[in-house]
Amino acid sequence: MHSSEPARVRRVPTRRLALSLMMVAACIGSACVQGRPASDTGDPGFPFGPTAIGVQPLAYVPDIKPILDGDCLSCHSVRNPRGNYSVVNYEAVMNGQRVGDASSSLVVDCSPGGSMYRYFSGDATTKATAIFRWMVVYNGAQTR
Numbered sequence: 001m002h003s004s005e006p007a008r009v010r011r012v013p014t015r016r017l018a019l020s021l022m023m024v025a026a027c028i029g030s031a032c033v034q035g036r037p038a039s040d041t042g043d044p045g046f047p048f049g050p051t052a053i054g055v056q057p058l059a060y061v062p063d064i065k066p067i068l069d070g071d072c073l074s075c076h077s078v079r080n081p082r083g084n085y086s087v088v089n090y091e092a093v094m095n096g097q098r099v100g101d102a103s104s105s106l107v108v109d110c111s112p113g114g115s116m117y118r119y120f121s122g123d124a125t126t127k128a129t130a131i132f133r134w135m136v137v138y139n140g141a142q143t144r
Contacts, residue, residue: 047133048112051126058134059141060090067127068093071120090142099140107135 058064068087076087085105086092097104109116110131112124120127134140
């Protein structure tokens, strides 16, 4: 090599370098994240807006059964299970539901805009929120 020739410097393309740095950052960041089970946020408005239920744990017997007995049982009983769905007891209510899943039919039908929401008497938002949180956050617990 002659001293008058400039030395060649190998350049790494900028895009490739940026992509490599992003991948390294993503790997480091993902190592810091820990999976956690669903939990109540402590927000009494979760998920449909402010309600009267607060943040207490919810269960079928003390919290959900009274709602279903008062607003749903007349159409969804053993004698008259409209939509082939009964709310006569815990086993019937849980039939076909997926605990922890917001797309379960009970959650969807009882949510604002759902086909059963309009049949709630009194504070429909509180009742819809209770059913959502019971099924999704508290995994359809039968008792506390």
